[in-house]
Amino acid sequence: MFVYADNAATTAVSKVAIDAMMPYLTTTYGNPSSLYSFAQNAKEALDEARQTVADIIGAEAREIYFTSGGSEADNQAIVSMAKLGALKGKKHLISTKFEHHAVLHTLKALEKQGYEVTLLDVHEDGVVRIEDLEAAIRPDTALVTVMFANNEIGTMQPIKEISEVCHAHGIPFHTDAVQAMGHVPVNVKEMGIDLLSMSGHKFHAPKGVGVLYAKRGLPLFNIIEGGQQERGKRAGTENIPGIVALAAALKESVDNMEANAAKIITMRDKLFAELSKIPHSKINGSLEHHVPGTVNMCFEGIEGESLLLLLDAKGVCASSGSACTSGSLDPSHVLLSIGLPHEVAHGSLRLSIGEYNTMEEIDHIIKVVPEVVAYLRSISPVWEDLENGKRQHLI
Numbered sequence: 001m002f003v004y005a006d007n008a009a010t011t012a013v014s015k016v017a018i019d020a021m022m023p024y025l026t027t028t029y030g031n032p033s034s035l036y037s038f039a040q041n042a043k044e045a046l047d048e049a050r051q052t053v054a055d056i057i058g059a060e061a062r063e064i065y066f067t068s069g070g071s072e073a074d075n076q077a078i079v080s081m082a083k084l085g086a087l088k089g090k091k092h093l094i095s096t097k098f099e100h101h102a103v104l105h106t107l108k109a110l111e112k113q114g115y116e117v118t119l120l121d122v123h124e125d126g127v128v129r130i131e132d133l134e135a136a137i138r139p140d141t142a143l144v145t146v147m148f149a150n151n152e153i154g155t156m157q158p159i160k161e162i163s164e165v166c167h168a169h170g171i172p173f174h175t176d177a178v179q180a181m182g183h184v185p186v187n188v189k190e191m192g193i194d195l196l197s198m199s200g201h202k203f204h205a206p207k208g209v210g211v212l213y214a215k216r217g218l219p220l221f222n223i224i225e226g227g228q229q230e231r232g233k234r235a236g237t238e239n240i241p242g243i244v245a246l247a248a249a250l251k252e253s254v255d256n257m258e259a260n261a262a263k264i265i266t267m268r269d270k271l272f273a274e275l276s277k278i279p280h281s282k283i284n285g286s287l288e289h290h291v292p293g294t295v296n297m298c299f300e301g302i303e304g305e306s307l308l309l310l311l312d313a314k315g316v317c318a319s320s321g322s323a324c325t326s327g328s329l330d331p332s333h334v335l336l337s338i339g340l341p342h343e344v345a346h347g348s349l350r351l352s353i354g355e356y357n358t359m360e361e362i363d364h365i366i367k368v369v370p371e372v373v374a375y376l377r378s379i380s381p382v383w384e385d386l387e388n389g390k391r392q393h394l395i
């Protein structure tokens with residue numbers, strides 16, 4: 001059996017998205033900047049996609065900028081607010097320790113350019129505390145950026161409360177909503193979000209297309225210079241097929257959100273209930289304030305990498321954290337940020353399921369994970385020490 005349980009890394013493109021984009025690859029392939037009528041169809045498709053995305057998040061079409069993905073949107077949002085702040089003498093940026101690297105590495109680059117960055121702690125439940133944010137705000141704070149939902153442990157942040165604190169201090173608020181879009185309701189007006197990033201391939205659109213929402217009046221600075229596309233804020237011929245697919249996939253996800261969530265949560269709860277029967281295992285973060293599909297657990301005494309390889313051999317695609325950190329031997333910064341000791345963080349497994357998964361697939365995971373964990377423990381010197389009391393169990 002083959003089970004794809006890594007939907008937080010990427011998703012399959014939906015049939016609706018493929019059908020929507022196909023004409024723009026084959027027959028209606030004009031460049032929307034061209035003036036002849038043949039290209040106007042592409043221009044209309046672009047306008048329509050922009051309106052669809054805007055309507056879904058409670059924005060205006062002119063507040064939507066198409067990008068190459070979530071990373072570019074994060075970069076542009078943060079760099080823009082940093083530069084805007086600097087013009088007013090404000091060079092302090094606030095974020096959290098468990099952001100995606102698209103945010104953390106952008107902040108690091110800005111630090112090298114003379115900005116100061118405060119990264120908020122994330123508590124054991126995977127949620128940032130408002131008091132910590134309030135304490136970190138300074139008169140020279142130029143931006144607060146806090147992710148909507150975490151990509152490794154799935155916990156959601158109190159976005160509305162965070163935006164209220166930011167606005168009380170006149171600070172723009174950006175959120176990386178890549179893991180939330182299409183899975184939970186997101187409304188920029190109701191939630192007070194000034195800038196928001198999303199990525200198509202996390203909700204069944206193709207890879208390489210994303211969105212930056214920036215509230216009207218907030219100046220954006222270019223990351224990509226060139227032509228006048230995206231109202232001069234993002235040069236490069238628009239990825240029309242990708243953009244059309246993104247809008248179609250997002251609409252499909254939002255239209256089916258409740259039914260999908262109900263199905264996914266039923267599968268996730270069974271998965272968690274069964275896997276938590278494995279002795280010395282624990283959920284990372286908590287299942288409260290959580291996107292439906294992501295479960296992250298640790299199993300003491302084993303290596304996450306070995307676990308993944310053996311699961312792969314049994315047909316299960318999972319992750320030990322973010323795809324961006326796999327290949328490195330450092331444990332995930334997300335798991336360390338919620339207080340996991342190094343040796344426990346190493347034994348972590350992220351299963352992220354979606355509406356395309358079936359209960360049969362969940363049953364397969366429930367069967368193979370305990371077998372693989374038991375096998376790895378049987379050959380683990382660390383587990384032996386834990387069992388004969390030479391080391392203390394941490395969970």
Ligand SMILES: *Cc1c(COP(=O)(O)O)cnc(C)c1O
Binds near residue numbers: 071100200201202
């Ligand atoms: C996947 C992801 C990104 C990056 O999006 P890309 O479109 O792959 O560049 C950024 N933030 C989060 C939280 C993600 O999960």
